[in-house]
Amino acid sequence: METISWDDINALPKLALQRADLYDDGARWAGRLADLNSRRLESGEITSPTVVEVFRKMESYYLGQRDAARASARLMWSS
Numbered sequence: 777m778e779t780i781s782w783d784d785i786n787a788l789p790k791l792a793l794q795r796a797d798l799y800d801d802g803a804r805w806a807g808r809l810a811d812l813n814s815r816r817l818e819s820g821e822i823t824s825p826t827v828v829e830v831f832r833k834m835e836s837y838y839l840g841q842r843d844a845a846r847a848s849a850r851l852m853w854s855s
Contacts, residue, residue: 789852796845803838806831 810831816822 789849792845792849792852796842796849799838799842799845803835803842806835806838810835 810828813822813828813831817825817828
């Protein structure tokens with residue numbers, strides 16, 4: 777059975793913040809792709825708004841995950 781050290785436990789908030797940064801990057805890219813496809817939709821290059829809606833939902837999901845990871849890090853630091 778593997779034991780967990782205090783160093784491992786103390787690293788958890790930092791890992792949560794790193795995960796939050798990754799989700800933030802994902803949200804930024806999803807937002808950019810939604811904006812790009814929105815312009816393509818307005819110009820008539822694409823005809824379905826579904827692709828824009830999907831990227832907006834992805835952006836929203838990633839922002840929620842980012843916020844959850846940040847909250848998790850704050851809770852770990854306050855404990």
